[in-house]
Amino acid sequence: MHFTKMQGLGNDYIYLNGLDGLPADLPALARRMSDRHFGVGADGLICICASSRGDFRMVMYNADGSRGEMCGNGIRCLGKYVFDHGLTRRRALTIETDGGLRTLELLGNGGTVSAVRVHMGAPILEEPLPLESGGALWQVTPVSMGNPHGVVFVEDPDALDLARLGPPLERHPVFPRGINVEFVTCPDRNTLRLRVWERGSGETLACGTGACAALAAAVRQGRAERQVVAGLPGGKLELFWPDDGQEMVMTGPAETVFEGEYPV
Numbered sequence: 100m101h102f103t104k105m106q107g108l109g110n111d112y113i114y115l116n117g118l119d120g121l122p123a124d125l126p127a128l129a130r131r132m133s134d135r136h137f138g139v140g141a142d143g144l145i146c147i148c149a150s151s152r153g154d155f156r157m158v159m160y161n162a163d164g165s166r167g168e169m170c171g172n173g174i175r176c177l178g179k180y181v182f183d184h185g186l187t188r189r190r191a192l193t194i195e196t197d198g199g200l201r202t203l204e205l206l207g208n209g210g211t212v213s214a215v216r217v218h219m220g221a222p223i224l225e226e227p228l229p230l231e232s233g234g235a236l237w238q239v240t241p242v243s244m245g246n247p248h249g250v251v252f253v254e255d256p257d258a259l260d261l262a263r264l265g266p267p268l269e270r271h272p273v274f275p276r277g278i279n280v281e282f283v284t285c286p287d288r289n290t291l292r293l294r295v296w297e298r299g300s301g302e303t304l305a306c307g308t309g310a311c312a313a314l315a316a317a318v319r320q321g322r323a324e325r326q327v328v329a330g331l332p333g334g335k336l337e338l339f340w341p342d343d344g345q346e347m348v349m350t351g352p353a354e355t356v357f358e359g360e361y362p363v
């Protein structure tokens with residue numbers, strides 16, 4: 100089976116072209132291939148499928164085989180994949196995800212795609228909740244970006260032990276579907292810095308939907324302007340939220356790492 104490994108800010112996924120069919124038991128395949136010691140190594144598996152509502156449909160699995168409804172870094176790479184593999188010649192695309200339709204602009208010169216702008220949908224915010232977890236009290240702001248997030252503002256994300264703090268917040272009983280957890284600081288009104296503990300994948304080098312969720316919570320709480328640069332361990336995203344109720348706009352890089360064959 101042919102596959103392509105891609106990454107956006109070091110958030111890496113294995114891509115399968117599902118237009119001509121896919122292997123059975125994709126959750127098990129996602130677990131095997133994502134394993135960094137016994138497999139290819141990735142934060143998850145993304146299948147490109149036919150869509151009746153958009154140009155393509157994104158079906159995404161986390162490293163533990165669970166499904167995610169949306170993936171910001173993954174959808175940028177999907178845009179680069181379909182262009183580079185000749186599945187489309189257009190630079191404006193609509194992608195169906197389990198979290199709704201998303202529109203992409205593929206940026207780059209001539210025949211290349213180096214960055215992708217994504218209209219990420221309108222965030223749905225709830226009031227912050229005080230939650231006890233891991234022996235501490237956290238103010239968690241629930242935000243949906245099509246997938247579920249919990250945003251926590253902290254003094255210094257780099258000082259935290261995410262491997263210890265992430266799992267109990269990810270699976271806190273108030274969130275029956277689990278959450279991706281963002282630990283965020285705003286060093287100034289046009290900058291966010293965050294680390295993300297992802298549902299089903301653990302800490303990743305970046306999370307596009309997580310950065311958008313962080314901006315939504317920061318704006319709602321008066322901590323940041325609507326246009327920011329979000330710094331993640333793997334690099335930077337440009338984010339713009341024109342107004343409440345409007346779609347968040349995210350711009351960032353997309354890269355192919357390698358192609359390969361995997362036995363199924």
Ligand SMILES: N[C@H](CCC[C@H](N)C(=O)O)C(=O)O
Nearest residue numbers: 167170171172246306307308
């Ligand atoms: N890394 C992704 C999000 C994956 C979310 C997934 N872990 C979930 O279960 O929702 C991003 O760039 O937006």
